Amino acid sequence: MIKSMDEFTLTINGKQIETKETIGVINPATEEIVGHAPVASKNDLDLAVKAARSAFPKWASRSFEERSELILQFANAISENQKELASLLTLEQGKPLSFAEREINMAVYWLKESANHRLSTEVLEESETTYIEKHYTPLGVVGAIVPWNFPVLLAMFKIPLALLSGNTLIVKPSPYTPLTTLKIGEIASTIFPDGVYNTLSGDDALGPMITGHPGIDKVSFTGSTATGKKIMESAAKNLKRVTLELGGNDAAIILPDVSIDEVIQPIFWGMFLNSGQVCINAKRIFVHHDIYDKFVDKLIEYAKTVRVGNGLEPASQLGPVQNLVQYKKVKNLIKEAKQNGLKFAFEGEAPRSGYFIPVTIVDNPPENARVVTEEAFGPIVPLLKYQSYEEVIERANRSQYGLGGSIWGKDIELAKSIADKLETGTVWINEIGALSPTIPFGGHKQSGYGIEGSVEGLKEYTNTKIIRINKR
Template sequence: MIYLTTSVRQFGMTINGETVYTKNTLPVINPANEEVIAQVPHADENDLNLAVHAARAAFPSWAALSVEERAQMLEKFADAIEQNSEELARLFTLEMGRPYQGALQEVSGAAKTVEFYAKQRLPREILQDKDTHYVEKYYTPLGVAGLIVPWNFPVSLAVWKVSPALLTGNTVVLKPSPNTPLTTLYLGELAKEIFPKGVFNVITGANELGAWMTEHSGIDKISFTGSTGTGKKVMQGAAINLKRVTLELGGNDAAIVLEDADPKKVAKPLFWAAFLNTAQVCVATKRLYVHEKIYDELLTELVNYAKTVKVGDGMDPETQLGPLQNKTQYEKVKGIIEDTKRSGAKIVLGGEIDESKPGYFIPITIVDNPADDSRVVVEEAFGPILPVLKYHDYDDVIQRANNTIYGLGASVWGEDLALARSIADRLEAGTVWINEAQVLHPKFPFGGHKQSGIGVEHSLEGITEYTNTKVVMIRKNK
């Protein structure tokens, strides 16, 4: 089977429709065994300038195409992703660590996302048509979009940004995380066979490359997905020349389980709401609040189900959860576990890390009712450690759930849908699910409240983030 091979060929950047290599390179590490699997280009400022220049040169002719012509090329890009989905998924597993089937699901989903965007059209709206005036509103592209993608969803988050940017007539410079560059470089290879030169550029480099992009005078828009701390730096850099920004940042999502929920029914979906992708999801459940009447039973069901889930190398077909993607994240989660132990909180599952074996593996760890001000509750761990918290009063739990700088997602679980909806309406988050979590679709706007971001992705609202609103007013000769 294709995903059992571990060899990786050399990849180059895509600049102005050409494959570009650099003298200096960056290693790509397989998080399951800490082995270097590839070297990729390490772009410097000159490489960035070349990419931006190519994108700027290509912009006028690309923007001048009809939206139908641009959409046709997006549809070809979607087909190319699907046709190469197995190889993309294999690279995904090697560099990111997610089990192959989950990687393949993301890649196929990314192809469908591109296809969805290819069918979207922003409306032209007549604001006034009277004897004296005709007024029309429509949307124009911004120019060059700088797209900065994180390591946890390297394919889907790339196309979330590329698709609306290209559809609306922008050209792009796409930068993946230095931890997961292979799949994005492959997307660049596919794209250069479809789009005109300079329209779709991919560059790879270390973290300073993102900072150079946010300050670059030739980039008109930055779309960034990542941590809140880095998002603040992106906003500061973009302020130099008032770039437009879309920021999808951190989250510390709360799930509230009502007293009428069935512990046997909700334990499994709650587990995956928290631990999918080894909990490396911005909208993962990171704080689980359970009503005291069912707390003990649900905690037991959750622990029992967690014990059945296999953690291991994503190349093993039986693996359900892989390693953390990188050592920095591994050390952070390890520190939170150590702090949890020092605090005296009860760890009912996991918590013991076997450091004698290679790989950034953290066992599934569940903490029984830690203090609200503990690190495991306050911080976004972005790893497989879940605090389960007891409550008895709905007003109190809503206040506790909202007591965070974040506001990305949340969920409510229970049989009384009217009660669940009333609680959902009071939660300070961009998306609130009832009896499910992490369900996203490009037709639904997705964005955060508070320090979880600025702007939205997806939907027509998200597409307009890559445009200027333009009004043309005509005084009639009457």
């Protein structure tokens, strides 16, 4: 189904389109170019919007069942190409191959489960004099802007809901990780009617062109809070609908009754999964002072067993930071922490070439340190002592972000009472990062706007229409 894993094109109106200009995509483990992605022009975007708008009426008129069936076919086609897609994903993103394979499998799962959602007409009133119905109608053309940390999976948070609800689609991957998404766009062109699913890659100019385009009715974006604010500002010019899944500085709260040996491994991966490049990773670890020293020792003991390396090497468990900009940001954060005299509990080992940063744990830094207040989005995490539950709740909430949080301990009622007071969209108890296509996901404060996943997320791709009948 995929013609070549070495040639990359846009997908516009069901056709593969080459461009004059391309950008080199760098493998962050080797700093070598692994492919050249097309750079879409304003004209390419206009053509994609025109195709999507032309395809919209017929696509919207199809039943949920018809649209769902094509989404399931799409999922199966991706699954048939899982090995090739996962290898390409590792080359451009850097994550270990086993994690890339898991991401492709999760994307397939997300498509299939999301295809089961339905919206039906609701009768709000039925009397002798009045009949009122509520309908959910698709918005039109949706722009899906996808980040570089999980370029395939996070695309599938958006794609099936946009299509299932009757919208047509333009998918834009990050310039750092466009290749796998472009190949998936090729697959989509063999499944969906022309114009329903379009894929455009480009440079930093493409995103603003999409968010400002008058022919696009909604933008769904996953990425930084700073960029999310710019998208909301741009969308306001024509009241374009937006869903924004943005940054997080999630707190993990370790209660004094926790079984340290049992939780060290899941907490470690809750901190450092994907080399810390996960919006819902634990980024501030609050440990009760009674168990702090033992917890630190056990965490370091486990961290020493984890290997950082090239994602194509079978032994690698963590890969590089994905791009040079983020690499320099995290390196600067570590450098400043050292210059300010912060204590480092652990610095692991990592290859010297490529964008590798070792697992780094900071020991009880001050509350105003950048490593505490900012979302590092890399493999560096602070451990922080606390004494009372009131104190730790206040400190956990002392952030502009409110995406997620986790609580670890045996006393579930205590954990739940703390969870009730955390200002976040999701709180996990004795787990972290568990998401589902059937459960709503969104952030509080500056961590986002709107909901992804579940029927609630599906409604975000629709307008509400009321039909009233006067029966008198």
